[in-house]
Amino acid sequence: AQSVAQPEDQVNVAEGNPLTVKCTYSVSGNPYLFWYVQYPNRGLQFLLKYITGDNLVKGSYGFEAEFNKSQTSFHLKKPSALVSDSALYFCAVRGHNFNKFYFGSGTKLNVKP
Amino acid sequence: DVKVTQSSRYLVKRTGEKVFLECVQDMDHENMFWYRQDPGLGLRLIYFSYDVKMKEKGDIPEGYSVSREKKERFSLILESASTNQTSMYLCASSAAGNYGYTFGSGTRLTVV
Numbered sequence: 001a002q003s004v005a006q007p008e009d010q011v012n013v014a015e016g017n018p019l020t021v022k023c024t025y026s027v028s029g030n031p032y033l034f035w036y037v038q039y040p041n042r043g044l045q046f047l048l049k050y051i052t053g054d055n056l057v058k059g060s061y062g063f064e065a066e067f068n069k070s071q072t073s074f075h076l077k078k079p080s081a082l083v084s085d086s087a088l089y090f091c092a093v094r095g096h097n098f099n100k101f102y103f104g105s106g107t108k109l110n111v112k113p
Numbered sequence: 114d115v116k117v118t119q120s121s122r123y124l125v126k127r128t129g130e131k132v133f134l135e136c137v138q139d140m141d142h143e144n145m146f147w148y149r150q151d152p153g154l155g156l157r158l159i160y161f162s163y164d165v166k167m168k169e170k171g172d173i174p175e176g177y178s179v180s181r182e183k184k185e186r187f188s189l190i191l192e193s194a195s196t197n198q199t200s201m202y203l204c205a206s207s208a209a210g211n212y213g214y215t216f217g218s219g220t221r222l223t224v225v
Contacts, residue, residue, distance in 0.1 A: 009153075034213050043117075043203055043216035044156075090155065100171075101214060103148075105155035 002027045002095040006104035013081045013111055021076040021107045023091030032094035033074040034101070035065055037087050044090060050074060061085070081111045116140075117217040119204050125223045132191040134220050136204030143209045145187035147171075147179065150201040150219070162187055163209075194224045 003026045013019045025031055032051050036044040048059025055067045065076045074091060091104040120135040138145065144163050148156040148171075158171030160179040168179050176198060180188045187206075191198055201221050205214035 036214075036216075041122075041219070041221070043218045044205075044214070045216070046213045049213055100158065100161065101146075103156040105153060 002093055002102045004091050004093050004102050004104040006089075006091055006107045008107050009105075010108045010110065013109070015083050015111055015113050016080050019078050019081045019085070019109065019111070021089050021091075021109060023074045023076065023104060024072050025074060025091070025093045026072065027093050027095065031072075031074075033065075033067065034092040034094070035059065035063070035074075035076050036090045036092060037061075038090065038106075039087050047076070047089075081109075083111050083113055085109060086111045117204055117206050117215050119202075119217040119220050121220050122218065123221050123223075125225060126191075126194050128195060128224055130191075130194045130224075132194050132222070132224075134189040134191075134202055134204075134222070136187045136189070136206075136217055137185050138187075138206040138215070139185065140206060140208070140215065141184065142206035142215075143184075144207045145181065146205045146207075146214065147177075147187065147189045148203045148205065149173070150203055156203065159189065196224050198222065199224045 005024045034049045035047040038044045048057050050057045050067045058064045088106050090106050092101045117138045126132050146161040147159045157173050162168045162181045178190045201219050203219045204217040207214050
């Protein structure tokens with residue numbers, strides 16, 4: 001069965017510091033992994049995806065994610081956080097039924113000035 | 114700019130009412146999805162459709178039905194609304210293949 005875990009409900013970081021939002025997954029076969037961001041009262045916006053190739057994936061707004069097959073992780077990172085990065089972040093894995101995504105429970109990122 | 118449009122941002126309905134949530138996409142996507150989002154539970158799949166007039170149950174279909182008469186439109190129906198269906202409802206679409214979703218802005222439904 002496919003599943004995604006985001007172990008932290010909330011991450012707090014100071015503006016200008018690096019940030020990491022953690023994600024681990026469980027899937028049989030090759031994973032297709034995604035990160036989405038949600039601002040208050042809005043739908044989810046695509047940030048980046050890993051399908052194949054380089055383990056370090058770069059996405060929108062300066063975010064990147066590192067795919068680690070041995071640790072079954074796909075952590076979201078940014079070298080220098082902005083207050084405007086404060087939002088809810090979801091990790092997702094696309095299952096073998098390519099039509100279905102499985103989402104983590106979300107991590108609220110708080111960036112303080 | 115491609116998009117997924119949900120007809121209502123906020124909706125308040127009474128218990129027992131039949132409720133229709135509409136979603137339209139302009140990207141000619143084959144796949145469309147309905148999720149509900151609740152704090153601490155993330156997104157849970159209610160129903161999805163991979164073609165016109167086709168539908169499949171997701172993880173929590175009870176109390177819901179769907180309709181897809183045209184490729185661009187996917188409707189979620191609450192047959193008899195209950196207070197435990199108060200939630201944020203998100204529609205999404207995707208093309209066939211290894212692509213991500215495009216989400217609508219969501220409908221926050223309150224059942225009183």
